[in-house]
Amino acid sequence: MSSEEALLLAPPTTNASAAAARTASLAAVESPAPEPAGETHAVLTQRFHAAIPGGAHTYAKGDDQFPEGIAPYLVRADGCRVWDTERREYLEFGMGLRAVTLGHGFRPVVQAAQRELLRGTANVGRPTMLELRAAEDFLSTTQAGDMVKFAKNGSDATTAAVKLARAATGRDRVAICQDHPFFSTDDWFIGTTAVRAGIPWGVRQLTHTFRYNDLASVQQLFEDHPDELACLIMEVEKDVPPAPGFLQGVRQLCDQYGTVLIFDEIITGLRWHVGGAQAVHGVRPDLSTWAKALGNGFSIAALTGRRELMELGGLHHDKERVFLLSTTYGAESHALAAMRAVLTTYRREPVIEHLRQAGEYLRRLLAQSIAEHGLTGHFALLGPPQCLVYATRDAARQPSQGFRTLFLQETLKRGLLLPSLIVSYAHQPADIELAAERIHEALGVYRRALDEGLDKYLHGRPVQPVYRARN
Structure with missing residues (x-):
């Protein structure tokens, strides 16, 4: 040699x-x-x-x-x-x-979850201080949004993002990147795959596809469905990096047509950067969804984004209410504690x-x-x-x-x-x-x-x- x-x-x-x-x-x-x-x-x-x-x-x-x-x-x-x-x-x-970036059974994460379980607050009748600390910790560490809502899996987070975009825009159609293999178990996505049994025809017609690194295909979608696309959802990066100007072009088109841009950071978040692939490439979406590495194997996902969108799922507005995410186990304390230990590890090591x-x-x-x-x-x-x-x-x-x-x-x-x-x-x-x-x-x-x-x-x-x- x-x-x-x-x-x-x-x-x-x-x-x-x-x-x-x-x-x-x-x-x-x-x-x-x-x-x-x-x-x-x-x-x-x-x-x-x-x-x-x-x-x-x-x-x-x-x-x-x-x-x-x-x-x-x-x-x-x-x-x-x-x-x-x-x-x-x-x-x-x-x-x-x-989902496991730190290794199976990573002791600081497991121990944080164990400590929280022993407090007896795994699931109680009002928000816990841990929920607030976990939300603030996520927002300050990732810098990916103004507000955050936790869930138990990525499918719930991406579907909530689509619902929020539809409510904010008053539109029904969704654009997804056909080169990215999975966004959700829900009908709006699975209806575009070969496994579409049980999904109504009408639902399937509301989702449209474009190609990654093909800005012309995105432009064509907007021209074919002017003022109809509620959101465009894609992974920031997968097997190939974004072509020069592609992400910026998508951002500009969404702004031009009033469409909500959603980045699926479920894999890239905490694997590309603590701020996700959006931080690496310098293009901010309106909403982004996170999961996988957040809990190092524990079940935790997140929807985050601009306050004016996220607040539609809250109480402090006079618009029509959005039933955003309401899961019995969304704030399960041991998973939130695990996430905080993960974020601490990323900040220190x-x-x-x-x-x-x-x-x-x-x-x-x-x-x-x-x-x-x-x-x-x-x-x-x-x-x-x-x-x-x-x-x-x-x-x-x-x-x-x-x-x-x-x-x-x-x-x-x-x-x-x-x-x-x-x-x-x-x-x-x-x-x-x-x-x-x-x-x-x-x-x-x-x-x-x-x-x-x-x-x-x-x-x-x-x-x-x-x-x-x-x-």
Whole structure:
């Protein structure tokens, strides 16, 4: 290896005090090893599907998203590792669908939640002082809005934002970015996907789509529906960065046509910046929605934005009332305490810098493996380092669910839970290096399958897209 290559592949440097704090925070709590389930994988699968539609409470975690017969059922997690019913250990790079940025069981967050539970105020009949402190903490840390309303999941927050925009503008139509895969479980969004059973035709007609980084497609929507678009909702950034002038152009068009601009920061908030991707790119929306990293795995989401919009869901105005967000568990105290501990950690420690460094180190190591196996054009790394994903393509370089399944199969066999390449504050250089070694082996199988045929190496059916009309 040349000196230049050695420098390129060197692990990221870390601040000594931050590393020490991280080590202390992630020290394992004494607990007995998880007991085996005592049942075969097939029996457990049957039980899951007998009790839960789809076998999981999140479609992205369902059996159809993983190789047949080997996807683990988990019983414990710590840092960037998880354990299954057979006590097998896996390095995880999904991190709760990007919700866990600090690591599983991050002690300051868990301890904050525990302390609040012991106060007996998990859910009481009037607002608690914690709700006020949490709201002020969120607003001062993120600088993303004038007011905030908490909820339990991102879908509720985005739907509330759409309702608020419709109330403020008196319009019904919604514009969404078709290149961003998920905004809500509610009808206004799911009606645009292939899984539209149960959604009225009339509701589906009110949502329109545009393309990311295609300002002309946004302009065309406004021209096609003048004075009809209540809001435009999009992620600020996903796999590719915004083209120069795109976000600014969208902002200008929304201002010109009186449309509310909503940024979905559910993934980017606290992963791109404490102020979200809007702070990185310097374009402010009217409303934005947050979740995922806010609670490091605890259920907490937020809707924030301009006071004149948010106050429509309040008491201090003479306009028609908006029933904005009213959830029994929206201010559940342990989740708010967890969020405050997360925000404190972000203010004190270089979390986002670590995410970028760890993700970039992983990208460099995997890029070398891709080149060594001759997989350029067949296995691709996408997205910024703090939110890295991969794409699988066949011999013709076309997107392939079969090759995705093969890659998942081979990485699971090697102790990696790898639906994506998402890193956390818990992932250290040694974890990245271990994962890269095992992925290198899996990519060797990928190469052989390209040369000799997928069927020779893939065991079981391919994984399926979540959005499909039939099973």
